[in-house]
Amino acid sequence: MKKEKDDDNLADFTAYKMRSIIEELASAKRLDYAEALQHALDAYLLGEIDIGFIKGWPYVIDIPEDINL
Numbered sequence: 001m002k003k004e005k006d007d008d009n010l011a012d013f014t015a016y017k018m019r020s021i022i023e024e025l026a027s028a029k030r031l032d033y034a035e036a037l038q039h040a041l042d043a044y045l046l047g048e049i050d051i052g053f054i055k056g057w058p059y060v061i062d063i064p065e066d067i068n069l
Contacts, residue, residue, distance in 0.1 A: 014044060014051050014053075014058075015041065015044070015045065017053065017058070018037060018040070018041040018044070018051065018058060019041070021037060021057075021058065022034045022037050022038055022041065025037065037058065040058065040060055043060075049061065
Protein backbone atom coordinates (compact mmCIF):
# COMPACT_ATOMS: atom_id res chain seq x y z
CA MET A 1 0.00 0.00 0.00
CA LYS A 2 1.35 3.41 -0.98
CA LYS A 3 2.08 5.70 1.97
CA GLU A 4 0.01 8.84 1.74
CA LYS A 5 2.14 11.98 1.78
CA ASP A 6 -0.74 14.41 2.16
CA ASP A 7 -1.08 15.56 5.77
CA ASP A 8 -4.36 17.41 5.14
CA ASN A 9 -6.35 14.52 6.54
CA LEU A 10 -4.53 14.53 9.88
CA ALA A 11 -6.23 16.12 12.86
CA ASP A 12 -4.42 18.98 14.56
CA PHE A 13 -3.57 17.55 17.97
CA THR A 14 -2.67 20.94 19.42
CA ALA A 15 -6.06 22.48 18.60
CA TYR A 16 -7.88 19.35 19.82
CA LYS A 17 -5.96 19.29 23.11
CA MET A 18 -6.41 23.02 23.67
CA ARG A 19 -10.18 22.79 23.09
CA SER A 20 -10.36 19.92 25.55
CA ILE A 21 -8.48 21.86 28.25
CA ILE A 22 -10.59 24.98 27.63
CA GLU A 23 -13.80 22.97 28.06
CA GLU A 24 -12.51 21.39 31.27
CA LEU A 25 -11.55 24.77 32.70
CA ALA A 26 -14.90 26.32 31.75
CA SER A 27 -16.73 23.39 33.38
CA ALA A 28 -14.68 23.95 36.53
CA LYS A 29 -15.76 27.61 36.45
CA ARG A 30 -12.19 28.80 35.79
CA LEU A 31 -13.36 31.16 33.10
CA ASP A 32 -10.31 33.40 33.45
CA TYR A 33 -7.97 30.54 32.52
CA ALA A 34 -10.34 29.24 29.85
CA GLU A 35 -10.46 32.69 28.24
CA ALA A 36 -6.67 33.05 28.30
CA LEU A 37 -6.25 29.67 26.65
CA GLN A 38 -8.90 30.55 24.07
CA HIS A 39 -6.90 33.66 23.14
CA ALA A 40 -3.78 31.49 22.78
CA LEU A 41 -5.69 28.98 20.65
CA ASP A 42 -6.98 31.76 18.40
CA ALA A 43 -3.43 33.10 17.93
CA TYR A 44 -2.21 29.55 17.18
CA LEU A 45 -4.91 28.99 14.56
CA LEU A 46 -3.99 32.32 12.93
CA GLY A 47 -0.34 31.20 12.78
CA GLU A 48 0.87 33.93 15.13
CA ILE A 49 2.35 31.57 17.75
CA ASP A 50 3.22 27.93 18.25
CA ILE A 51 2.03 25.94 21.23
CA GLY A 52 3.89 23.08 22.86
CA PHE A 53 2.91 20.86 25.76
CA ILE A 54 4.94 19.99 28.82
CA LYS A 55 3.40 17.48 31.21
CA GLY A 56 0.05 18.00 29.50
CA TRP A 57 -0.11 21.78 29.89
CA PRO A 58 0.26 24.23 27.00
CA TYR A 59 3.14 26.65 26.62
CA VAL A 60 3.39 29.40 24.04
CA ILE A 61 6.46 29.23 21.86
CA ASP A 62 6.99 32.74 20.46
CA ILE A 63 10.02 31.97 18.32
CA PRO A 64 9.96 28.28 17.43
CA GLU A 65 13.34 28.45 15.66
CA ASP A 66 15.05 29.28 18.97
CA ILE A 67 13.78 26.22 20.81
CA ASN A 68 14.89 22.62 20.34
CA LEU A 69 12.31 20.22 21.75
